[in-house]
Amino acid sequence: xxxxxxxxxxxxxxxxxxxxxxxxxxxxxxxxxxxxxxxxxxxxxxxxxxxxxxxxxxxxxxxxxxxxxxxxxxxxxxxxxxxxxxxxxxxxxxxxxxxxxxxxxxxxxxxxxxx
Amino acid sequence: xxxxxxxxxxxxxxxxxxxxxxxxxxxxxxxxxxxxxxxxxxxxxxxxxxxxxxxxxxxxxxxxxxxxxxxxxxxxxxxxxxxxxxxxxxxxxxxxxxxxxxxxxxxxxxxxxxx
Numbered sequence: 001x002x003x004x005x006x007x008x009x010x011x012x013x014x015x016x017x018x019x020x021x022x023x024x025x026x027x028x029x030x031x032x033x034x035x036x037x038x039x040x041x042x043x044x045x046x047x048x049x050x051x052x053x054x055x056x057x058x059x060x061x062x063x064x065x066x067x068x069x070x071x072x073x074x075x076x077x078x079x080x081x082x083x084x085x086x087x088x089x090x091x092x093x094x095x096x097x098x099x100x101x102x103x104x105x106x107x108x109x110x111x112x113x114x115x
Numbered sequence: 116x117x118x119x120x121x122x123x124x125x126x127x128x129x130x131x132x133x134x135x136x137x138x139x140x141x142x143x144x145x146x147x148x149x150x151x152x153x154x155x156x157x158x159x160x161x162x163x164x165x166x167x168x169x170x171x172x173x174x175x176x177x178x179x180x181x182x183x184x185x186x187x188x189x190x191x192x193x194x195x196x197x198x199x200x201x202x203x204x205x206x207x208x209x210x211x212x213x214x215x216x217x218x219x220x221x222x223x224x225x226x227x228x229x230x
Contacts, residue, residue: 009155032216043119043205043221044158051216090157094216103219107157 002027002093004106012112013081021076021109023065023091033074034092034103035065044090050074061085086113118142119222121206127228134193136225138206146211147189148219149173149181152203161204164189196229203227 007022025031032051036044048059055067061084065076074091091106119140128134138147149161150173160173162181170183178200182190193200204225209217 036219041223043207043223044219045221046218049216049218096216103160105157105159107155 002031002095002104004091004093004104006089006091006106006109008109009107010110010112012114014114015083016080018079019077019081019085019111021089021091021111023074023076023106025072025074025091025093027072027093027095030096031093032096033065033067034094035059035063035074035076036090036092036105038088038090038108040087047076047089081111081113083113083115085111087111119206119208119220121204121222121225123225124223125226127230128196129230130197132196132229134196134227136191136204136206136227138189138191138222140187140189140206140208140220140222142208142210142220143186144208144210144220145186146209146217147183148207148209149179149189149191150205150207151175151200152205152224158205161191193227193229196227198229201227201229 003026005024013019034049035047037047038044048057050057050067058064063078088108088110090108094103122137145166148163150158159175164170164183180192206222207219209219
C-alpha cells in the first residue's frame with residue numbers, strides 16, 4: 001500500500017516571501033502525485049499533478065512542484081505568496097496500475113500568510 | 116451553479132439517529148466518492164462508486180452505507196450515528212480520462228456533529 005507524509009502541519013510565512021510545503025511518499029510501484037488545496041469553508045480543488053514526463057510541474061496560482069523519485073518527494077513551492085494563498089494543502093498519491101479509488105491523502109499542511 | 120453540491124451543509128444530531136447526507140453533481144461523471152476529514156488525519160475514503168451498479172467499500176466503511184440513485188446522485192447514510200462520526204464529509208466526482216490519474220472534483224462539504 002502507498003502512504004503520504006506531510007512533514008509540517010502548519011507553516012506561517014510572511015506575505016511576498018517564498019514557501020515550500022514538503023511531501024514524501026512511499027510506494028512499491030509507480031505512482032501519480034497530486035497537490036490539492038482547500039480554502040476556508042470550501043471543498044478541495046486540484047493545484048497540480050504529476051503523471052509522467054518532466055519532473056517539474058506547474059499548477060494554478062503560481063504554484064509548482066518537483067517530483068524527485070530518488071528521494072520519493074513531491075514538494076510544493078511558490079516564489080512569492082499572497083494573503084489569498086492562506087489555505088490547507090494536501091498531497092496525495094495513487095498507484096499507476098490501479099484506479100483512482102486508491103488515492104491516498106496526506107494529513108495536510110495549513111499555510112498561514114502573515115501580512 | 117456549483118458542479119458538486121452537498122446537502123445539508125451543517126447537521127447536528129444525537130447518538131443513535133439515522134442520518135443521510137446527499138450529493139448531487141452536474142459534471143456528468145460516472146465516478147463518485149465519499150470521504151471524511153478529521154483534523155490531523157487528512158481525508159479518508161468511505162465508499163466509492165464507478166457507476167450506478169458498482170459500489171465499493173473504502174478504508175473506513177464500518178458504520179456507513181451508501182446509495183447511488185442515479186449517475187448524478189450518491190447518498191451516504193449513518194444508520195445509527197455515534198459521536199466519533201463527528202467530522203467534515205466530502206463528496207467528490209471524477210471522470211476516468213486516464214486510469215489512476217483522475218482529477219477529483221469536491222463538493223463544499225457537510226459538517227456533521229453527533230452529540
